[in-house]
Amino acid sequence: MARATGCNLETIRYYEKIGIMPDPPRNTKGYRSYDDAHVRRLKFVMRSRDLGFTLEEVRGLLGLVDEQSRTCAEVQVIAEDHLTDVRAKIADLKRIERVLSDTVARCTGDAAPECAVIDALLEA
Amino acid sequence: MARATGCNLETIRYYEKIGIMPDPPRNTKGYRSYDDAHVRRLKFVMRSRDLGFTLEEVRGLLGLVDEQSRTCAEVQVIAEDHLTDVRAKIADLKRIERVLSDTVARCTGDAAPECAVIDALLEA
DNA sequence: CCTTGAGCCTGTATCAACTACAGACCCTAG
DNA sequence: CTAGGGTCTGTAGTTGATACAGGCTCAAGG
Numbered sequence: 001m002a003r004a005t006g007c008n009l010e011t012i013r014y015y016e017k018i019g020i021m022p023d024p025p026r027n028t029k030g031y032r033s034y035d036d037a038h039v040r041r042l043k044f045v046m047r048s049r050d051l052g053f054t055l056e057e058v059r060g061l062l063g064l065v066d067e068q069s070r071t072c073a074e075v076q077v078i079a080e081d082h083l084t085d086v087r088a089k090i091a092d093l094k095r096i097e098r099v100l101s102d103t104v105a106r107c108t109g110d111a112a113p114e115c116a117v118i119d120a121l122l123e124a
Numbered sequence: 125m126a127r128a129t130g131c132n133l134e135t136i137r138y139y140e141k142i143g144i145m146p147d148p149p150r151n152t153k154g155y156r157s158y159d160d161a162h163v164r165r166l167k168f169v170m171r172s173r174d175l176g177f178t179l180e181e182v183r184g185l186l187g188l189v190d191e192q193s194r195t196c197a198e199v200q201v202i203a204e205d206h207l208t209d210v211r212a213k214i215a216d217l218k219r220i221e222r223v224l225s226d227t228v229a230r231c232t233g234d235a236a237p238e239c240a241v242i243d244a245l246l247e248a
Numbered sequence: 249c250c251t252t253g254a255g256c257c258t259g260t261a262t263c264a265a266c267t268a269c270a271g272a273c274c275c276t277a278g
Numbered sequence: 279c280t281a282g283g284g285t286c287t288g289t290a291g292t293t294g295a296t297a298c299a300g301g302c303t304c305a306a307g308g
Contacts, residue, residue: 008266008267009285010266010267010268011265011266011267013286013287014265014266014267018265029273029274029275029285029286030273030285030286030287031274031284031285031286032285032286040246044245044246047244047245048245049265050220051220051223051224051245052217052220054264054265055264055265056264061242061245064242065242065246068237069237070237070239070242071234071235071236071237071239072231072232072233072234072235072236072237072238072239072240073233073234073235075231075239075241075242076228076231076233076239076241079224079227079228079231079241080228082224083221083224083225083228086217086220086221086224087221089217090214090217090218090221093176093210093213093214093217094214096175096176096210097207097210097211097214099175100175100203100206100207100210101207103203104200104203104204104207107196107199107200107203108196109196109197109200110195110196110197111195111196111197112195112196113192113193113194113195113196114196115194115195115196115199115200116196117199117200117203118185118188118189118194118199120171121168121171121172121185122164122168122189132295132296133255133256134295134296134297135294135295135296137257137258138294138295138296142294153256153257153302153303153304154256154257154258154302154303155255155256155257155303156256156257173294178293178294179293179294179295180293
């Protein structure tokens, strides 16, 4: 399954340990054997993680997928909360980018011991 | 110093333990006593962390501050590397934001069990 | 003088989300 | 028969803190 999905082997077992993935059936030698349902579930997890959902959020989404009674409205709440988080992180990083690039732009980049970056960090 | 800088007490001791802050002198009862130089250094660390430098990067910057021979060019390399990282993170988050907001926009938000978000995550 | 509350001390455990072993077993090809 | 790869379990390490537990010290109030 690691090869089929590109997911790290250890990560799959980690997901199993924390209950994100179900305990798979084992063959006589104790080797795990996975089927299509496992692969689909893992891909779901990987896509969710890739979109920045935490494992707890993924757990919530999986719970909604598992029970047939889930509603679009429930999923929407989780996704919109997450979207708000993502937008806040972008705003933060943009502020950092602005400050950094302004400061670096004042760097002469020469061998002098004066540096605008250090000065900015040292300023009260 | 925690009060003077707004830095969490435990964090200051953590910085001391990992060598970001020097071991301060102690009074007879073993209490740490800090002076202005400590406060300035901590503020430097806090501002650097706030700009997203890792503690290892902060350690590098502090090393350059400590030795008089540091050059603007050395600092510039660290800052520009970091700026590249920050820009990459922004690009990543923007991609996520796009996918998420497109998907959420297709949510009806009603009580139906069909949901565009789940569908998007389930798609191969 | 005694108590109470606050502050400081050390050391360890916890968080997220993995990753990286160690040491053992199993299986296949040459 | 052996060498290599794969799998198994279980534990420790990563980053950047934060949260105690259990103990000492100190100043103010009664």
